[in-house]
Amino acid sequence: MKGHEYLSVLGWLGIYLPVALGAIGASIGCTLAGQAAIGAMMELEGGYGRYVGLSALPSSMSIYGIVVMFILNRPVTVENAGGLFGIGVGAGLTFMLCAIYQGICCASAIAASKAKPEIFGLSLAPAAIVEGFAVFAFVFALVTAGGLN
Amino acid sequence: MTQYITLIASLPPLGQLFEAKQTPISQLKLESRLKMLSPKDSILLNQIASLIAWSQQPMERSDAQFIAEAKQFFKEVKNPTLRKIVEYRLTLRTIVAALRRRHRGERNPPAVQPWGVGRWVNYIERHWAEPGFHLEVIFPWVLEANHLLNANESVAFERLQFEVNWKMIERLGAGHYFDFEAVVIYLMRWSMVDRWTRYDGSGELAVERFRKLVDEGMGQFTDLFAQNS
Numbered sequence: 001m002k003g004h005e006y007l008s009v010l011g012w013l014g015i016y017l018p019v020a021l022g023a024i025g026a027s028i029g030c031t032l033a034g035q036a037a038i039g040a041m042m043e044l045e046g047g048y049g050r051y052v053g054l055s056a057l058p059s060s061m062s063i064y065g066i067v068v069m070f071i072l073n074r075p076v077t078v079e080n081a082g083g084l085f086g087i088g089v090g091a092g093l094t095f096m097l098c099a100i101y102q103g104i105c106c107a108s109a110i111a112a113s114k115a116k117p118e119i120f121g122l123s124l125a126p127a128a129i130v131e132g133f134a135v136f137a138f139v140f141a142l143v144t145a146g147g148l149n
Numbered sequence: 150m151t152q153y154i155t156l157i158a159s160l161p162p163l164g165q166l167f168e169a170k171q172t173p174i175s176q177l178k179l180e181s182r183l184k185m186l187s188p189k190d191s192i193l194l195n196q197i198a199s200l201i202a203w204s205q206q207p208m209e210r211s212d213a214q215f216i217a218e219a220k221q222f223f224k225e226v227k228n229p230t231l232r233k234i235v236e237y238r239l240t241l242r243t244i245v246a247a248l249r250r251r252h253r254g255e256r257n258p259p260a261v262q263p264w265g266v267g268r269w270v271n272y273i274e275r276h277w278a279e280p281g282f283h284l285e286v287i288f289p290w291v292l293e294a295n296h297l298l299n300a301n302e303s304v305a306f307e308r309l310q311f312e313v314n315w316k317m318i319e320r321l322g323a324g325h326y327f328d329f330e331a332v333v334i335y336l337m338r339w340s341m342v343d344r345w346t347r348y349d350g351s352g353e354l355a356v357e358r359f360r361k362l363v364d365e366g367m368g369q370f371t372d373l374f375a376q377n378s
Contacts, residue, residue, distance in 0.1 A: 036157075040158045108326060115161070
């Protein structure tokens, strides 16, 4: 394979990885939080909706991945391949890890607020902070993508 | 990790030990929830329970057999938290066993037969004559336990052991939320709440009955090591 073909592969990886990694992370995060929600439902008599809703929170990372993919989606050239790869992989990894750790935060919030329902809102703070970091990565992926050909 | 999240989230909070009136989840329901554990975890859990759970101590098991099982556990299990949990619990039992032996008139530590587990056994034997076995700095509760035992305050003595155990479990449980250690710690705490609420019962009558049972038990059994919590 010639040099420019390698670059082409990297470019296409950069375009698609934000979606792929975001979806992988979101599926793991939602699984973690969902398992906690199921556990809580086994113990509680009602109020299931908010736990199920909370367990879906990490899915936002796959949405960020889709948006970044649309922004990066363009013909891959030797000039822009490196940039596409850097932005795509960086953003994708961030979304994946944020989704996993957000899932853990949500699972903890579900377990804690099951014991003390009055802290439900406050227990969401760690998950919201993790979301904030993902938003940083998302916004700056869009900003840096603006500089690509 | 994922296999423990549902289980942990399905267990109700236990609250504070001495404030509990009853366990928040029945034994039957708890056992049913524990079926979520993998066979490997169930085996390890049973292994731990056979060492530290009072309800799973077979009367026919000798101290020597018990010590051999404990050594086997430490040989097989490498998880630091689980090792610390079992080690601390067995150390507490060893100290209480020594206090009880001395209380019933043994002027010297047992010469031949094994009577305790852990690194403090030889140390206790060397300091047998001292009120707290010279362990006051490491285990500040020893002197109080000795005093309560000598004053025949069986309930207060038992309560002190519960307090010490509860604090130890709280300390070791820090940082464990959705893992096997968290399951073991929950079960240990549940067991303590269960036992304490049974002891506490309905006030003076229950306390008096418990005191009588403990005093009778202390008189009957010669092998005290297996009797402590």
